[in-house]
Amino acid sequence: THLAAPLIPFSMPLLIETIATAFTDAFGHDATLLVRAPGRVNLIGEHTDYNGGFVLPAAINKEIYFAVALNGLNRVRLISYDKQERYEVALTAKPLQRGPIQWANYLLGVVAQFQQQGLAVAGFDCLFGGTIPMGAGLSSSAAVECGLAYALNQLSGHNVPTLALAQLAQKAEHEFAGVLCGLMDQFASLMSQANHVVRLDCRSLEYTYFPFDTTAAQVVLCNSGVKHNLADSEYNVRRQQCEKGVAVLRKHHPYVLTLRDVTLKQLEHHRAELDDLTYRRCRYVLEENERVLAACQHLLDGNLTAFGQQMYASHAGLRDDYEVSCPELDALTVAAKGLPGVYGARMMGGGFGGCTINLVAPAQVDDFVRVVSEQFKAQFGRPLEVYQARIVSGVGTVPTAASPSA
Numbered sequence: 001t002h003l004a005a006p007l008i009p010f011s012m013p014l015l016i017e018t019i020a021t022a023f024t025d026a027f028g029h030d031a032t033l034l035v036r037a038p039g040r041v042n043l044i045g046e047h048t049d050y051n052g053g054f055v056l057p058a059a060i061n062k063e064i065y066f067a068v069a070l071n072g073l074n075r076v077r078l079i080s081y082d083k084q085e086r087y088e089v090a091l092t093a094k095p096l097q098r099g100p101i102q103w104a105n106y107l108l109g110v111v112a113q114f115q116q117q118g119l120a121v122a123g124f125d126c127l128f129g130g131t132i133p134m135g136a137g138l139s140s141s142a143a144v145e146c147g148l149a150y151a152l153n154q155l156s157g158h159n160v161p162t163l164a165l166a167q168l169a170q171k172a173e174h175e176f177a178g179v180l181c182g183l184m185d186q187f188a189s190l191m192s193q194a195n196h197v198v199r200l201d202c203r204s205l206e207y208t209y210f211p212f213d214t215t216a217a218q219v220v221l222c223n224s225g226v227k228h229n230l231a232d233s234e235y236n237v238r239r240q241q242c243e244k245g246v247a248v249l250r251k252h253h254p255y256v257l258t259l260r261d262v263t264l265k266q267l268e269h270h271r272a273e274l275d276d277l278t279y280r281r282c283r284y285v286l287e288e289n290e291r292v293l294a295a296c297q298h299l300l301d302g303n304l305t306a307f308g309q310q311m312y313a314s315h316a317g318l319r320d321d322y323e324v325s326c327p328e329l330d331a332l333t334v335a336a337k338g339l340p341g342v343y344g345a346r347m348m349g350g351g352f353g354g355c356t357i358n359l360v361a362p363a364q365v366d367d368f369v370r371v372v373s374e375q376f377k378a379q380f381g382r383p384l385e386v387y388q389a390r391i392v393s394g395v396g397t398v399p400t401a402a403s404p405s406a
């Protein structure tokens with residue numbers, strides 16, 4: 001639900017019909033497969049995934065829909081419904097290369113990963129569009145990658161397991177978008193279950209679903225309106241800074257592959273060998289891992305207040321030690337803290353913009369939105385976009401009259 005502005009004038013069934021009809025109009029034949037790929041929230045565990053740590057994401061009802069079909073042409077023909085742009089490329093014996101169009105690269109990157117893994121891809125047509133705001137930290141790029149990975153797996157009759165599809169989509173992001181992301185976003189888009197958050201251990205890839213009752217605490221997203229595009233390079237820098245810390249610790253402890261293999265005690269012990277910046281980056285990551293584990297226990301105990309305290313502490317670490325917040329995200333978090341019914345708030349995702357995630361008692365949501373929106377407008381001179389997220393299941397086929405698969 002979009003709270004601050006009138007509802008976007010389509011619901012899911014209408015949008016998927018629009019996408020399917022647009023496909024038929026553009027390509028002159030019907031789609032044989034319709035796919036829904038969700039964006040995600042992350043309750044806690046930020047910048048931990050590429051450090052082998054813990055994350056706690058969930059897929060949400062901001063989604064991208066795909067209409068696809070084989071075309072028998074040995075060509076990949078892509079249309080972005082939202083951009084009203086088309087991109088076309090021939091398939092050859094070699095894996096596809098990155099092209100000049102950013103939105104198309106997310107898709108071409110996925111095709112290239114199939115090809116690189118020896119999984120044949122025949123010519124296909126694809127039209128996609130959706131409701132995930134771009135650059136808002138809700139993983140629109142992962143949804144695009146994961147939706148197509150799922151679709152190609154189906155269309156081509158490959159039986160790539162879903163977790164491996166997430167890893168394939170992550171590699172596409174590395175190689176075709178240049179962001180050295182962890183696995184969280186692609187995992188969340190593909191593996192989530194409705195009404196659950198999922199804790200992923202990014203070292204072992206073990207995962208556990210925790211029931212999450214949004215009738216007890218609503219997930220409210222406040223969009224700072226700051227696009228986090230510029231964050232890509234800073235994101236990769238953070239990754240390097242963590243690796244720098246790992247390299248120092250590994251000299252003493254050869255088994256250390258990621259920060260996950262380091263304890264806070266060890267970090268303190270070797271503090272003198274680390275420059276202050278590297279030390280603070282590493283300390284944040286180690287503390288955040290502990291917060292995720294504590295937060296999961298609070299969830300099991302039904303203690304949302306304690307859960308929310310971990311969120312506030314996460315934000316403070318991201319702001320002060322990891323330095324990936326921005327004035328708007330800090331102000332939104334301050335504005336939320338202390339309001340009636342607010343359990344916790346923090347910036348979410350890679351940072352430098354995008355959304356804060358707020359856990360709010362349902363009866364207080366309207367007041368929360370009003371107060372935070374007023375404060376934001378007064379401080380930054382522009383309206384605040386707010387979304388109330390439902391937690392949905394991961395990527396799946398949308399049944400249609402033409403393709404009644406599940």
Ligand code: GAF
Nearest residue numbers: 046047181182183184349350
């Ligand atoms: C981005 C990345 F894509 C994720 O892998 C993760 O690192 C996140 O930033 C920060 O937690 O969304």
